Amino acid sequence: xxxxxxxxxxxxxxxxxxxxxxxxxxxxxxxxxxxxxxxxxxxxxxxxxxxxxxxxxxxxxxxxxxxxxxxxxxxxxxxxxxxxxxxxxxxxxxxxxxxxxxxxxxxxxxxxxxxxxxxxxxxxxxxxxxxxxxxxxxxxxxxxxxxxxxxxxxxxxxxxxxxxxxxxxxxxxxxxxxxxxxxxxxxxxxxxxxxxxxxxxxxxxxxxxxxxxxxxxxxxxxxxxxxxxxxxxxxxxxxxxxxxxxxxxxxxxxxxx
Amino acid sequence: xxxxxxxxxxxxxxxxxxxxxxxxxxxxxxxxxxxxxxxxxxxxxxxxxxxxxxxxxxxxxxxxxxxxxxxxxxxxxxxxxxxxxxxxxxxxxxxxxxxxxxxxxxxxxxxxxxxxxxxxxxxxxxxxxxxxxxxxxxxxxxxxxxxxxxxxxxxxxxxxxxxxxxxxxxxxxxxxxxxxxxxxxxxxxxxxxxxxxxxxxxxxxxxxxxxxxxxxxxxxxxxxxxxxxxxxxxxxxxxxxxxxxxxxxxxxxxxxxxxxxxxxxxxxxxxxxxxxxxxxxxxxxxxxxxxxxxxxxxxxxxxxxxxxxxxxxxxxxxxxxxxxxxxxxxxxxxxxxxxxxxxxxxxxxxxxxxxxxxxxxxxxxxxxxxxxxxxxxxxxxxxxxxxxxxxxxxxxxxxxxxxxxxxxxxxxxxxxxxxxxxxxxxxxxxxxxxxxxxxxxxxxxxxxxxxxxxxxxxxxxxxxxxxxxxxxxxxxxxxxxxxxxxxxxxxxxxxxxxxxxxxxxxxxxxxxxxxxxxxxxxxxxxxxxxxxxxxxxxxxxxxxxxxxxxxxxxxxxxxxxxxxxxxxxxxxxxxxxxxxxxxxxxxxxxxxxxxxxxxxxxxxxxxxxxxxxxxxxxxxxxxxxxxxxxxxxxxxxxxxxxxxxxxxxxxxxxxxxxxx
Numbered sequence: 001x002x003x004x005x006x007x008x009x010x011x012x013x014x015x016x017x018x019x020x021x022x023x024x025x026x027x028x029x030x031x032x033x034x035x036x037x038x039x040x041x042x043x044x045x046x047x048x049x050x051x052x053x054x055x056x057x058x059x060x061x062x063x064x065x066x067x068x069x070x071x072x073x074x075x076x077x078x079x080x081x082x083x084x085x086x087x088x089x090x091x092x093x094x095x096x097x098x099x100x101x102x103x104x105x106x107x108x109x110x111x112x113x114x115x116x117x118x119x120x121x122x123x124x125x126x127x128x129x130x131x132x133x134x135x136x137x138x139x140x141x142x143x144x145x146x147x148x149x150x151x152x153x154x155x156x157x158x159x160x161x162x163x164x165x166x167x168x169x170x171x172x173x174x175x176x177x178x179x180x181x182x183x184x185x186x187x188x189x190x191x192x193x194x195x196x197x198x199x200x201x202x203x204x205x206x207x208x209x210x211x212x213x214x215x216x217x218x219x220x221x222x223x224x225x226x227x228x229x230x231x232x233x234x235x236x237x238x239x240x241x242x243x244x245x246x247x248x249x250x251x252x253x254x255x256x257x
Numbered sequence: 258x259x260x261x262x263x264x265x266x267x268x269x270x271x272x273x274x275x276x277x278x279x280x281x282x283x284x285x286x287x288x289x290x291x292x293x294x295x296x297x298x299x300x301x302x303x304x305x306x307x308x309x310x311x312x313x314x315x316x317x318x319x320x321x322x323x324x325x326x327x328x329x330x331x332x333x334x335x336x337x338x339x340x341x342x343x344x345x346x347x348x349x350x351x352x353x354x355x356x357x358x359x360x361x362x363x364x365x366x367x368x369x370x371x372x373x374x375x376x377x378x379x380x381x382x383x384x385x386x387x388x389x390x391x392x393x394x395x396x397x398x399x400x401x402x403x404x405x406x407x408x409x410x411x412x413x414x415x416x417x418x419x420x421x422x423x424x425x426x427x428x429x430x431x432x433x434x435x436x437x438x439x440x441x442x443x444x445x446x447x448x449x450x451x452x453x454x455x456x457x458x459x460x461x462x463x464x465x466x467x468x469x470x471x472x473x474x475x476x477x478x479x480x481x482x483x484x485x486x487x488x489x490x491x492x493x494x495x496x497x498x499x500x501x502x503x504x505x506x507x508x509x510x511x512x513x514x515x516x517x518x519x520x521x522x523x524x525x526x527x528x529x530x531x532x533x534x535x536x537x538x539x540x541x542x543x544x545x546x547x548x549x550x551x552x553x554x555x556x557x558x559x560x561x562x563x564x565x566x567x568x569x570x571x572x573x574x575x576x577x578x579x580x581x582x583x584x585x586x587x588x589x590x591x592x593x594x595x596x597x598x599x600x601x602x603x604x605x606x607x608x609x610x611x612x613x614x615x616x617x618x619x620x621x622x623x624x625x626x627x628x629x630x631x632x633x634x635x636x637x638x639x640x641x642x643x644x645x646x647x648x649x650x651x652x653x654x655x656x657x658x659x660x661x662x663x664x665x666x667x668x669x670x671x672x673x674x675x676x677x678x679x680x681x682x683x684x685x686x687x688x689x690x691x692x693x694x695x696x697x698x699x700x701x702x703x704x705x706x707x708x709x710x711x712x713x714x715x716x717x718x719x720x721x722x723x724x725x726x727x728x729x730x731x732x733x734x735x736x737x738x739x740x741x742x743x744x745x746x747x748x749x750x751x752x753x754x755x756x757x758x759x760x761x762x763x764x765x766x767x768x769x770x771x772x773x774x775x776x777x778x779x780x781x782x783x784x785x786x787x788x789x790x791x792x793x794x795x796x797x798x799x800x801x802x803x804x805x806x807x808x809x810x811x812x813x814x815x816x817x818x819x820x821x822x823x824x825x826x827x828x829x830x831x832x833x834x835x836x837x838x839x840x841x842x843x844x845x846x847x848x849x850x851x852x853x854x855x856x857x858x859x860x861x862x863x864x865x866x867x868x869x870x871x872x873x874x875x876x877x878x879x880x881x882x883x884x885x886x887x888x889x890x891x892x893x894x895x896x897x898x899x900x901x902x903x904x905x906x907x908x909x910x911x912x913x914x915x916x917x
Contacts, residue, residue: 030659188633
């Protein structure tokens with residue numbers, strides 16, 4: 001069985017973000033980097049699947065500068081077998097169609113039985129890459145998967161829908177799965193696996209060899225949400241607060257009219 | 258008349274006595290040696306560990322603790338019972354040896370007798386009284402064990418054998434003496450030099466000479482047989498502590514106190530890290546169990562045990578020993594239990610009190626290392642999250658690393674990246690950098706330094722967690738990555754001195770980092786400020802303050818810094834009301850050993866227990882010297898419902914409030 005896991009290196013969401021000089025993305029200064037949270041579920045699921053079927057080879061793919069190799073090493077330490085690094089210093093500026101195009105181009109002809117991606121990235125959050133890859137490779141896809149089971153070529157997945165409802169989906173591999181929170185608990189790499197990961201294959205491919213599609217969207221501008229007026233906290237005894245509330249509702253809204 | 262007595266009186270000194278006696282002795286000693294050699298084979302299952310360096314220093318530690326019973330009598334009750342028994346028993350052994358030397362060597366070969374005259378009188382009364390002391394002390398120990406057993410005291414078959422055998426040996430000794438005196442010394446001035454023997458002689462004297470001679474001879478042989486049995490069963494019973502515990506002082510960890518063994522993570526040959534089985538522990542870890550006398554002092558002081566967690570340091574040590582002797586292949590983590598291993602706060606209360614020089618904490622960490630490094634297991638998901646947060650942002654709180662120095666922005670404190678011309682580097686630590694409550698402590702410390710004219714620098718956003726909680730949880734890999742990074746960074750700035758307000762950082766930089774080539778002096782802020790006050794550079798107004806003080810484990814037991822913080826409290830005008838458990842006996846706040854990162858899910862809360870002890874003093878302020886302690890106490894006053902009456906504070910805060 002051949003498995004592909006697509007991961008992205010993103011800034012830690014606790015970082016202090018600033019808009020970059022171009023005004024179309026965040027500045028890279030003072031950021032701490034890590035694996036996209038949803039991609040961690042993807043890696044974990046791929047490794048669990050490998051452990052289940054025994055005979056499997058897991059390739060982890062990541063697009064970005066040399067810096068992303070650090071995150072790829074974590075995926076290798078978690079149990080992926082080899083790394084495919086698509087070298088692209090300008091990956092952060094690429095839109096989902098281009099990213100999916102690059103990955104599909106890489107995967108084409110490699111007959112992956114399963115492709116795992118995160119449900120979305122924590123920084124761009126388009127949620128499109130996984131399903132686009134499936135379309136481009138003419139494969140079925142199941143998105144926002146919270147539970148995954150595999151048995152002899154058949155995938156049984158639970159998708160998360162609105163309002164806590166889940167959908168059970170059954171499909172034959174090959175298939176693309178996009179992973180959502182709750183699917184599994186990503187493992188903490190063991191030290192022997194961290195050391196083994198240092199010796200695993202990690203090939204870099206230039207992005208120009210794989211980028212065959214043109215961008216369809218452009219980021220016009222990114223900005224912080226405008227500061228709106230803060231809330232008002234009412235204080236005093238209950239009767240007093242009720243009076244104040246009624247006054248506000250009368251003055252500022254039409255609900256009591 | 259010359260004061261002396263005939264050795265082998267009534268028993269005879271011919272071949273019929275000496276041959277069987279020495280044959281018995283040879284057999285007994287032979288069996289004793291054989292018994293121990295078999296145990297040595299079991300010890301050898303463990304990994305090698307050099308505990309033979311600095312033999313002089315080791316011997317001194319051993320003599321101090323064996324001959325003076327220093328650690329044993331550190332807990333006066335029942336330590337002194339053991340102490341006096343030991344000293345009495347020691348005198349009896351010396352006395353018996355002198356008899357053997359005179360009768361079978363100096364007198365036999367050279368006609369030299371030294372057990373005579375004044376020396377004999379002294380010899381006689383000392384041995385007589387030593388025997389009495391032994392009986393009384395043994396009786397005290399027996400009554401304690403069998404009638405007023407304190408909670409947790411394990412009594413086994415060994416204890417009955419030991420009590421019984423020693424009692425009969427001592428009593429038969431007095432019967433032999435009494436029978437001899439009844440025949441030979443009644444009415445002589447010499448009798449007064451054996452007062453206890455005389456009492457026995459008076460009781461026996463009615464029997465008449467012939468029965469006395471028979472009684473004496475039979476009892477003599479019986480006594481001899483008992484003593485030989487004693488030798489034989491030393492290795493087979495807890496009597497072995499006579500040799501193992503004594504040697505364990507020799508094999509003590511010579512320090513630095515409590516420093517963990519540095520794992521070689523670069524070694525490509527290593528396939529396992531930490532320990533899951535005995536062959537991955539050292540011989541000393543097995544030997545420790547043989548040195549344990551089950552006195553349960555460790556268990557009595559263990560904060561985890563006291564609050565209903567499954568950990569007993571005594572039990573862990575003995576489980577290792579039992580496994581070594583019965584099932585050496587067993588998986589120790591399963592045998593001991595994960596909850597047991599995760600419960601330890603590495604507070605060191607067990608090791609500090611242990612009268613057998615046993616090293617409990619290192620064993621637990623070694624097993625934790627295996628769980629973390631080999632299995633990726635933690636006490637809870639929150640701990641794994643803290644590890645990942647530290648990998649990404651260099652702090653277990655998961656806050657963006659770039660904000661680390663923000664607290665100092667308004668104080669005019671440069672980061673070393675901006676200015677290296679500073680007197681000291683303040684290694685702030687994660688809590689004082691990010692946690693609002695502890696930022697107040699950092700600011701107080703800066704205020705004090707500025708008042709004393711000391712120019713302080715920080716690493717700012719370049720500082721990372723020192724790695725202490727990670728190391729203690731067992732994550733040696735993450736600890737070493739952090740340590741190597743910080744060491745290189747601090748060295749690159751050419752700093753001459755580092756001060757910390759966190760005893761965990763202090764202990765780690767000052768001890769653990771030394772193994773990784775870090776040589777810059779590190780000082781705890783308590784000693785640093787005490788010196789500034791002492792030299793007059795820092796002037797503090799003593800203003801009335803009623804308070805109690807909590808010795809943090811890592812400033813106290815791990816580093817023996819007890820006086821500097823008390824000097825600071827005195828300088829601030831503090832009237833200190835000590836808790837019952839203070840200094841080396843202080844009760845942990847619950848946050849050591851990486852437990853700061855973990856939820857406390859089993860038993861009562863340790864921090865609440867400690868806060869209740871503080872509240873019991875009636876003092877309105879609970880002072881401490883550690884960000885972990887402060888965090889736990891802020892939480893603990895709520896848990897104990899004393900939020901209104903007890904305010905946790907750091908010593909730096911009360912000093913900063915009193916700058917002149």
